[in-house]
Structures are given as structure tokens and as C-alpha cells.
Amino acid sequence: MEETNVRLKLLIDTESHRVLFAEAGKDFIDFLFHILALPVGTFIPLLKKQGMVGSLGSIYESIESLSTTYLQPKLNKETLLKPKANFSGCGTEVLPLLLPNVESSSTSMKFYRCERHYSGNCYDYVANYENAICPSCQNVMTREVRFVDPPSAVSTGSSSSEGGYVKGVVTYMVMDNLEVKPMSTISSITLLNKFDVKEIGALEEKVVELGMDEGVKLLKASLQSKSVLTDVFLPKVKVETEVQ
Structure with a gap:
């Protein structure tokens, strides 16, 4: 764009x-x-150059500087810093x-299922990040499924949506x-x-x-x-x- x-x-x-x-x-x-x-996480990078009011900037900088040693194994910093x-x-x-630099996930949103999603209770679970653990069978959830936007509403008598x-x-x-x-x-x-x-x-x-x-x-x-x-x-x- x-x-x-x-x-x-x-x-x-x-x-x-x-x-x-x-x-x-x-x-x-x-x-x-x-x-x-x-x-909220999208505001801070945009406003840092112009000066942040309050303490949200400090939280953001803390995440930036915090070693991955202290983070949960499956956590990617980017999910917090660039939501x-x-x-x-x-x-x-x-x-x-x-x-600038505000990215929509509507066209890139991904979800993951367990490889055994066709059996047992595995079918009931979906994750929004790869390698999550299936609560039913404890296997890694790596089978990618894509999010589909609902069709845009079209007014009666209109050929397209605004x-x-x-x-x-x-x-x-x-x-x-x-x-x-x-x-x-x-x-x-x-x-x-x-x-x-x-x-x-x-x-x-x-x-x-x-x-x-x-x-x-x-x-x-x-x-x-x-x-x-x-x-x-x-x-x-x-x-x-x-x-x-």
C-alpha cells in the first residue's frame, strides 16, 4: 500500500x-x-521519536532489552513489540x-492444528502460533490452517462494498x-x-x-x-x- x-x-x-x-x-x-x-503495542514505536507520555515506553524498552533467557520458551518478542x-x-x-508500519493480520493470520486433528478431542483445539502443544494428545500443533475473512457486507442494490x-x-x-x-x-x-x-x-x-x-x-x-x-x-x- x-x-x-x-x-x-x-x-x-x-x-x-x-x-x-x-x-x-x-x-x-x-x-x-x-x-x-x-x-496498544503499535502506538509506542510510532510515538517514541516524538516523545512518549506516561510509562508505556518504559515497558516497551524493558521487553526490548530483556534477555530471552527470562521469557517463556514459546514466546516470540515480536508478538509483543510488533503486534x-x-x-x-x-x-x-x-x-x-x-x-506507518502498522500491519494488519486480516490477510496473513495463521492458525495451527494438531497433526492428529481428525481423531479424538484434538479436533477441538487450534493455536495462533506454530509448535503449540495440543492439550488433548500433547503433540506439537504444526498443521497450518488459514483464517478466512467473512465476505464484505453489500448493500441492497449495490454492486460493491465501500x-x-x-x-x-x-x-x-x-x-x-x-x-x-x-x-x-x-x-x-x-x-x-x-x-x-x-x-x-x-x-x-x-x-x-x-x-x-x-x-x-x-x-x-x-x-x-x-x-x-x-x-x-x-x-x-x-x-x-x-x-x-
Whole structure:
């Protein structure tokens, strides 16, 4: 997969210096929902260069430096340090690639059975790593079986599925704290009243593009802040304005 650029239209209050909300399409909403499906272990390598908040980075580094002498014989460090996210059935091939080195296991997931799976209780057991011990006969489980994704749901009258998490027939509103709701004129007016915007002339629309750099910044900000869009995009918009 190649890196995908996703567009957002920001509504900025230039007086209070904040993003009120953003207009977003299906691709950005799929990316946001995609974050919730990621194992925590995938966050840490992405954020280490930008600084980790809290102690999860210390746990990660402990696993990296711990000798295999102290680990269980069948444990592979990679399962902890580089966990794969399972997005079964959501059509991950169409998700925007905004986070680097996050691998889906939906197409590579493997399971193993006992060689004697056709007899006794061995048939009841399956493992997600090779050389597990069958609880029934104590033999090594080495016969590979593959995980099969369920078919993507197809809407009535539609010849194909969009994949991802949400439908692409509407525009979505994303709040500064990443709350998501369908976009409507009424909801926009209600929000302007809620934010006590008195000068419409102080509002500015700005279209921004997200690549992997912005994707990682959004991930980091979502773990630390309630003003994610402002924190990530307003400094960038300010720099672009000064350059112009």
C-alpha cells in the first residue's frame, strides 16, 4: 500500500485561535475509527521519536532489552513489540494509510492444528502460533490452517462494498476533540452559537492535507489533548500563512 493523503476542511476562529470543527469525508473518519482497532503495542514505536507520555515506553524498552533467557520458551518478542491489528471484515484494503508500519493480520493470520486433528478431542483445539502443544494428545500443533475473512457486507442494490467503517454518502463533522457526527447546516449554526461566535468575519476556512506525519501527530495528540485539530493543524496553518 502507498501512503494516502486525506483532505480536511477546517473552520478556524481567528480571534480565539482555535479550530471549531472540520468537514471530513469517509476516508478521514475511517482513519479515526481505525485507531481504536490498533493494539496498544503499535502506538509506542510510532510515538517514541516524538516523545512518549506516561510509562508505556518504559515497558516497551524493558521487553526490548530483556534477555530471552527470562521469557517463556514459546514466546516470540515480536508478538509483543510488533503486534498485528486484526480488522476482520471491515475492508482494510481501502483504509487510508496514515500510520506507518502498522500491519494488519486480516490477510496473513495463521492458525495451527494438531497433526492428529481428525481423531479424538484434538479436533477441538487450534493455536495462533506454530509448535503449540495440543492439550488433548500433547503433540506439537504444526498443521497450518488459514483464517478466512467473512465476505464484505453489500448493500441492497449495490454492486460493491465501500469497505472501511462508515458510509461515504455524507459529509461528516469532526469536532476539535475528534467527536464525529453527520454534517448538517443546522448543526453548524448550533455550534457557532455554542462557541459564542459573534464575528462571522473572524471565521476562516482552510483545507489541509494529511499524510503519515500528520497521522502520527493526530494519534499522539488524541492521547493527550481535547483540542486535537487545533494542536495539530493551527501551527501548520500559521506557518503557511506567514510564508505566503
